[in-house]
Every structure is written in structure tokens, then in C-alpha cells.
Amino acid sequence: MEEISEIVVAVDGSDSALRAARFAHGLSRVSGSPLTLLYVLPASPMDSAWVAALTADELARAREEAGRTVIQGVCEKLGLTESDVDGVIVSGDPAGEIIDYLSEGSGRMCVMGRRGRSGFGALLLGSVSDKVVRHAPGVVTLVS
Amino acid sequence: MSEFSRIAVAVDGSDGSIRAARVASRLSRDTGSRLTLLHVYPILPSEIMGAVSLTAEEIERAKKSSAERVFKVVEDELSDLPDDVERTSLLGDPAEEILGYLEEHSGTLMVMGRRGRSKIQSLLLGSVSDKVVRHARSPVTLVT
Numbered sequence: 001m002e003e004i005s006e007i008v009v010a011v012d013g014s015d016s017a018l019r020a021a022r023f024a025h026g027l028s029r030v031s032g033s034p035l036t037l038l039y040v041l042p043a044s045p046m047d048s049a050w051v052a053a054l055t056a057d058e059l060a061r062a063r064e065e066a067g068r069t070v071i072q073g074v075c076e077k078l079g080l081t082e083s084d085v086d087g088v089i090v091s092g093d094p095a096g097e098i099i100d101y102l103s104e105g106s107g108r109m110c111v112m113g114r115r116g117r118s119g120f121g122a123l124l125l126g127s128v129s130d131k132v133v134r135h136a137p138g139v140v141t142l143v144s
Numbered sequence: 145m146s147e148f149s150r151i152a153v154a155v156d157g158s159d160g161s162i163r164a165a166r167v168a169s170r171l172s173r174d175t176g177s178r179l180t181l182l183h184v185y186p187i188l189p190s191e192i193m194g195a196v197s198l199t200a201e202e203i204e205r206a207k208k209s210s211a212e213r214v215f216k217v218v219e220d221e222l223s224d225l226p227d228d229v230e231r232t233s234l235l236g237d238p239a240e241e242i243l244g245y246l247e248e249h250s251g252t253l254m255v256m257g258r259r260g261r262s263k264i265q266s267l268l269l270g271s272v273s274d275k276v277v278r279h280a281r282s283p284v285t286l287v288t
Contacts, residue, residue: 003170004170026147027171032174133258133286139285139286141253141285141286142284142285144283
């Protein structure tokens with residue numbers, strides 16, 4: 001891949017993701033590629049008693065609200081308005097959803113923090129960024 | 145852009161490193177950052193080095209000729225390398241040398257292929273890019 005059509009940054013409200021977003025925004029500004037903030041509400045079938053306890057509607061609302069809050073927070077800290085970026089909100093396994101999003105379009109470059117929210121999970125299972133680096137197509141940039 | 149002022153790409157002549165060089169060259173143009181081609185001539189484990197008894201001069205010559213060959217491959221494949229591209233060649237363990245380079249050159253975005261030349265070694269020991277991603281403080285872009 002030579003052309004970068006879109007810069008996608010995974011955001012989850014962590015400081016690490018904010019640094020990644022700042023990096024991605026800088027890259028987007030100088031390269032002219034549009035910036036997408038991608039939020040995944042973690043809802044893997046394995047650990048989601050809380051997901052099972054919600055109706056589909058409630059889950060959809062939780063996803064939208066959580067996503068909006070995180071995306072707005074990032075925009076504020078970067079001095080952007082939400083119209084400056086594309087916000088994409090999904091739920092599922094974070095790594096799987098990020099990889100799916102990157103696979104759906106060509107020329108999508110992913111920017112991620114090396115560490116996100118999950119603590120013990122990351123130690124036991126390999127972090128989200130590890131999985132994305134191993135399995136995503138195209139170009140992935142990791143920011144400390 | 146404040147995040148980095150230089151883009152270094154690790155090249156070993158493999159197809160993966162050529163793809164990485166294409167992305168790096170593109171990013172360099174998009175961001176106005178200086179591009180460096182970085183080649184590490186891998187030193188063999190000391191027992192093998194001892195057994196083949198190469199002199200320091202012979203190793204230095206091998207490094208030089210390996211680097212020239214690899215840079216030539218990159219230049220042949222990429223017609224649009226910037227005129228002011230830098231060429232740096234190092235000797236040693238590739239991951240260690242790349243990490244050392246990044247320590248010495250702050251403000252560098254490191255671009256690498258996910259897989260380089262070594263195959264069996266990467267299965268056993270973790271690949272060069274794995275090590276760099278885990279230990280570098282600089283941003284690292286991985287290209288499939």
C-alpha cells in the first residue's frame with residue numbers, strides 16, 4: 001500500500017490512546033488524509049455477563065453513549081470539533097473489530113497506543129495492539 | 145509536524161522491507177520529514193563467528209557490500225526516493241541496533257516490515273519487529 005486514504009486511530013479513553021490520537025491528528029493534518037476515531041465498546045462473549053444482562057436496545061444505547069463520550073473527550077483535548085473527524089462506534093472484541101474495520105477499506109492506516117485500558121487481560125491474553133499488529137492488513141503505527 | 149522530524153526504514157532486501165520502504169518514502173513526502181534507509185548486517189552467533197574465523201576487516205567489508213546491495217535493490221524498486229535520502233549501515237543484532245539507533249536519534253518514526261529475512265529464527269526468538277515494537281519509545285509503523 002502506498003496511498004493512505006484514511007488514518008484510523010483506536011480510542012478508548014486511556015492516556016495512551018489520547019497520545020495515539022494526537023499523533024494521528026498531526027499526521028492527518030500534514031498529509032491531508034481524513035481522520036477517523038474508532039471506539040470499540042468491549043463486549044467479548046467470554047467475559048460479558050453485563051452484556052448478557054442488557055437488551056439489544058440497551059446495549060446499543062450503552063455503545064453509542066460510551067463511544068460519544070470517548071470521542072468527544074478526545075476531540076476536546078485535541079482542540080477539534082466532532083465535525084472535523086469521522087467517529088465510528090462499534091462493540092465486540094476490540095482487536096477483532098479494529099482488524100475488521102481496517103480490512104473493510106483500502107489504504108486505511110491504523111494508529112494505536114501500545115497500551116490501552118485493559119490491565120490484567122493484556123498480561124494474560126496479549127494486548128489489543130499485539131493482536132492488531134499480528135493480524136491487521138496494511139500499515140499499523142504504534143505510539144508509546 | 146512536531147511528533148517526528150525523521151523517518152527511518154529498516155531494509156534488508158526482502159519484499160517486506162521494500163513494501164515498508166514504499167510506505168516510508170510516501171510518509172516522508174507527505175510530512176516533509178527526512179528519510180533514512182537503515183541496514184543492519186546481522187552478526188552471526190559468536191560460536192559460528194569463531195568457527196569461521198573472519199577478521200574484523202572481512203566482517204566490515206561484508207557489511208559494506210551487503211548494505212550497498214540492499215540499498216541498490218531499494219533504489220531500483222523505488223523510483224521516487226527523495227534526493228536527500230540518507231543511508232546508514234550498522235553491524236550487530238538487528239533489533240538491538242535499531243533500538244540503539246532510535247535512542248540516539250530522537251524524533252524518529254521507525255518504519256518496518258512485519259517480516260524480514262529470517263524465518264525459523266523469528267519463530268523461535270520473536271521477530272525483529274516484535275522486539276522493536278516492544279522496547280522502542282519512538283513511534284513504530286509496521287507494514288504487511
